[in-house]
Amino acid sequence: MQRLLLISVFVIATCGLIYELIAGTLASYLLGDSITQFSTIIGTYLFAMGIGSWASAKVDKNLLAFFIRIEILVGLIGGSSAAILFLLFDQVASFRFLLYFIVTVIGILVGIEIPILLRILKDRYEFKDLVSRVFTFDYIGALFASILFPLVLVPHLGLIRSSFMFGTFNVLVALWLLYSLKEPQPWVRLHKIAAGLVLIILTFGFISSDKITSLSESNNFAGHVIFAKSTPYQRIIVTRQQNDIRLYLNSNLQFSSQDEYRYHEALVHPVMSALKAPKNILIIGGGDGLALREILKYPSVGHVTLVDLDPAMTKLFSSSPMLRKLNTDSLHSPKLKIVNADAFMWLKQQRANPPIFDAVFIDLPDPSNFSIGKLYSTAFYGLLHSVMGPDSLAVIQSTSPLVARQSFWCVNNTLRASGFQTAPYHALVPAFGDWGYVIASNRPYTVPTQYPAGLRFIDADTARDMFSFPPDMGPVATKIQRLDDQALIHYFDEEWSKYLIY
């Protein structure tokens, strides 16, 4: 029994440190700034252990049963902590609160473990031997955990699976103790059942970790995957590396927080600043709320309708504190109406009594397949016409004119074939490359010379330059993107596949 209890010290010490490391790592993945996250997590954790040690004195009866209960609880909460934090990332209003709450609970439980163990063992060893043995195993366990964590666990198991695995170790310690009790105790049966149940939960969690985020997927992205969700429409992934937050839809990069301001300022301001007092705005796509953030810089704006297919996108960007910070909470603007609908079908439904928008922003994924290609067709632009007045402006993100020159000009030419005048332009967005946009209008467009204060990228000079194209990106004749002949999809596929070889 003594030896068993000393081995338990080693196991619980390892587990305890692993939970701390997992919490610290997840915090720095999810919230960035690893120095702050690690030091506050370690501080909170140690402090909570102190609370646990203090509280351990209140326990007097049946110390062994109590210790076993603590083990089962640590196993359950510590073991599922990573999965809980990951899954609740977009669900709770204050993620930080949840994080420190869980860390505190685990810390308290872990803090109770050693003092109780010392007291269980106090009659079997001399005091000096007891303290020396227990703390020796404690520190060896800590060393073991700190080496295992970065070298084996994170790269080969991932955080969620590691956490479930160490949870099962805690529970196994409890079960081992239960089964090695010589004299039968009345409380043993219930404890065995509880331990068994928790073991099943943790094993199930371990097996289904891949559903939460697969390790192979984590390895495909530059940063750490901090949010992953498969919706009926797409796979949404948010990654973070230091302060760079990135959104991927079906593995295609949608923005990097490092330079998205360039992309979104270039998308929004050449249109918004060219209008006298734009009131009624339509955004198609753009569920991240970033284009909206720029649009709301104009006080004349009264109503914004945002049509995004996937409710999971607008929910994510309106609930995660980290992402709300990025879009300055634009998705909670009282001026905003979110419509989770298919843009084509929604525009079609408006045909009977079409609202007129002063500005329309079409911020859709690139035309990489026939489904999304419909939203780049003459038929779609025909519907766009019906919600625009004579002075309205629309802008369409149109892939890279450098990488996919034909694709870019195909969007431009399709807009022209749909009866629009066009003003194509481009801006350098390092995460994407040299990126293209096309403004569609019913009257000739003039580049504005005045912009709102405080923009980081767009000013009169930058804006003017965006409308000139060097020879390697200049206009080319292309086919027109039609529903019955999606030329753009073929251009796009050909041009980008060539580019990605290098």
Added chain:
Amino acid sequence: MKPTRRQLLYGSGAAALGAALSPFAWDAVKPKKPIPGAIVGANSAFGHRLREGAFPPPIDSGQHEVIIVGSGIAGLSAAYNLDKAGVTDIRLLELEDHSGGNAHSGHNAVSAYPWGAHYVPLLSSESGHIKELFRDFGIITGEDKGLPVYNEDYILNDPDERLFIDGRWQEGLLPTLGVTAEDQVQYKRFLAHMEAFKIERGRDGRRLFAIPIDESSADAETRALDRLTMKNWMLSAGYTSEPLHGFVDYGCRDDFGVRHDEISAYAGIHYFAGRDGKAANTAPDSVLTWPEGNGFLAHKLAAPLSNRIISGALVYSVRETSGGVTVDYWDGHTSRRLTARAVIMAAPRFIAGRLMPELAAPGFTYAPWVVANLTLDKLPEGRGADLAWDNVIKDSPTLGYVVATHQIPQMQPLRTVITYYWPLTHAAPAEARKEALARSYEDWQRLFLSELYRVHPELVGQVRHMDVWLWGHAMIRPVPGFIWGEPRQAALKQTPPVFTAHSDMSGISIFEEAYTHGLKAAQAVRAFLA
């Protein structure tokens, strides 16, 4: 003799399908509970009552100007055109509980879907008479530079077709994977050959292969093609490429329900060369389609007639009398007699001949088909090419499936209905028909699902509902000698006061032919009544 690959593949459709999934694999994927659904469709039991005869004496149920027996496209066309011309006292007698014939369609909460014919090509240069109808129906919306502008909603969306070959999908139906340079050369030559046929005119100034077929040139050397099979013509013209033969065979089974080694070369070429339609706003090879297929056209034609269509009416006797024609039918309970000044027999000839022996035409044979509609909780996927409208599986006895939601511009419908087409060409029609009628719903489920799961393992567990329709006599079979032979020419003769209208009179079962015969019959009836 060693069997060729083709013989092995088409030796028996059922065997080929069975081999697609070993029994073990089927056990692994077969649904735990049978997928809800049934064998629906053509009321063969009711129809077969005709053979037994012995109907109670009819009750006199009134007199009309014109009775039309059958409300497929030909019957609807006749009625629609008579009605438009002011002959409104008409009745259509329909065996089934719905009109539309081969253009029948269904619908559920997910989508409308076809049960038969599901597209029409752009109107050929000889189809001016159909243009007016298409304008009335909003299918043609205007004209630009002398060419019709078609309604964009009805022009087939891209991607139109893909082929499953060697475990992956490719765009288009001519195999491009694993074919030789010689194959490619023959593809090119064949397609150019068909393009040349498309515009070539005979000494009488008519196209060699026109739609409607009776507008074609009378040149003897072209008509002589009707005496060859398509396969033999191809071989004699130097087309030996196996994938090319597969492609042409597919086309023949698709449009006629007849294999290319059994079909008239004239008909086979007509499939490729007849459609010379052009449009201002789409490519010449485009087609028009709707989620419910040609059910769209059937509904439009039937709309003004709905109160004059008597469904569930088994006509068992049509007789000329001094006062006109009497038509006796049984409605399941009662026999009734209608009298009319003229009758249009718009039923297939094998039925018309049973009702009036003088219309009997033993040379007319019909291809049996099976169509299955599957409601899916998930869209089919596949590596290599995006989901298309028409999804063809190489070397399958079925023709593959058509996606009902394809024309809906929604970016990603989450559910859909797919329609599998299967012309039963592996045996002689009568034999195949008998075999099909003997199969249970479970048999069909096994056949179609093993075919589906072989190509789409991701759909296991995603099939919500499945219905199967047996068309015992789906299409007239243009076997060699039929199109320009005696029996068809004889069948074209009208014998007032009984007129005939059906696509089988053309030897090819397409909308334009059925509509044209209906229109012509309506015109002939009007002349007769006047």
